[in-house]
């Protein structure tokens with residue numbers, strides 16, 4: 276058997292999700308049956324200080340030889356890095372990704388990919404020019420659970436998809452958690468709001484089942500009708516609900532309806548109610564657990580078949596996800612978060628010379644950004660010019 280190839284990562288920003296991602300990344304891939312890849316972290320950078328980068332590397336148990344940088348500029352110049360993982364607030368993704376692309380680096384960039392579709396298009400153009408990987412880190416797409424759901428649809432098991440309903444809401448108390456308005460969840464300067472942070476998962480479920488599963492030639496952007504409730508009259512949305520209609524020829528099953536909803540103050544479905552339902556003419560698939568990190572599926576067919584499956588994440592891991600004092604999901608102690616699947620895919624893409632993610636390519640990322648632009652247009656949800664701009668460099 277050929278020995279595994281090692282992919283060398285550079286971590287840009289040292290916040291909450293960088294820690295989770297890096298700890299998952301360093302779990303031995305053999306624990307999930309992956310034998311051709313190994314991951315190592317060779318550097319991390321913090322915009323606040325080199326000391327912060329050093330303590331991040333220690334916290335994540337990275338190799339002692341990993342370099343700590345006190346600026347993102349130094350990180351992207353490091354010739355030892357194969358892929359840069361970007362985990363700054365969404366407001367900063369465009370500037371940070373452009374910085375890394377200009378340096379010729381492959382990139383895995385957190386969601387929401389950018390603030391708007393124009394920024395996403397510019398990054399794609401730059402990735403093409405530099406001939407490097409540019410991948411949006413929507414981890415959920417790469418879970419075996421998601422692969423199973425898409426394959427079940429593509430194998431015609433539930434018939435043509437006719438309707439998808441998806442809810443990703445978390446009942447945080449903004450008056451307690453975000454009282455000073457500075458937190459990235461509500462701060463317009465950081466691209467705050469439910470849509471870009473949480474709603475992207477509702478749209479992910481809709482797109483990966485109603486759009487991605489169609490033949491590429493049949494895929495058409497949806498019509499969109501949005502209701503947006505602002506957070507205390509600010510520029511950030513607290514609750515957003517969207518009706519989507521995906522046009523599809525009658526011969527392929529006709530139009531597909533979808534409802535995406537999200538909120539950072541209201542509860543989502545509890546464990547007995549599926550946050551995602553994909554309905555076809557012959558049955559439906561229900562997805563249970565939190566929409567970003569689901570854990571169970573239930574296939575219910577019109578002929579009476581019921582098939583339930585559990586999708587535990589391989590470990591080792593820490594067992595739950597807390598965010599601002601709120602438990603977003605709990606899972607069995609010892610399970611990993613599941614962020615390694617997207618890391619494996621980014622590594623495979625680099626080794627195979629691919630420039631896009633296998634289950635979420637540039638065209639689909641841009642289409643989803645265009646849908647979010649339209650939702651924001653209808654809801655009058657505007658961010659400051661400095662984070663909407665495609666000017667590079669712009670000081671943030």
Ligand SMILES: NC(=O)C1=CN([C@@H]2O[C@H](COP(=O)(O)OP(=O)(O)OC[C@H]3O[C@@H](n4cnc5c(N)ncnc54)[C@H](OP(=O)(O)O)[C@@H]3O)[C@@H](O)[C@H]2O)C=CC1
Nearest residue numbers: 288289290291292293321322323362363364365385386387
């Ligand atoms: N896939 C997933 O499940 C998740 C994805 N995310 C995404 O990851 C990104 C980061 O989220 P998260 O880690 O929770 O955020 P945090 O606020 O915890 O961390 C963001 C980091 O970005 C850096 N940063 C640079 N400039 C700024 C600035 N002006 N304000 C604040 N931070 C700055 C800082 O790191 P430093 O000081 O080191 O430069 C900071 O620690 C977001 O886009 C979010 O959507 C978040 C949570 C879960």
Ligand SMILES: O=C1OC[C@@H](O)[C@H](O)[C@H]1O
Nearest residue numbers: 386472473567596598603
């Ligand atoms: O991506 C995310 O998923 C999980 C949530 O906890 C977090 O707010 C969000 O950024």
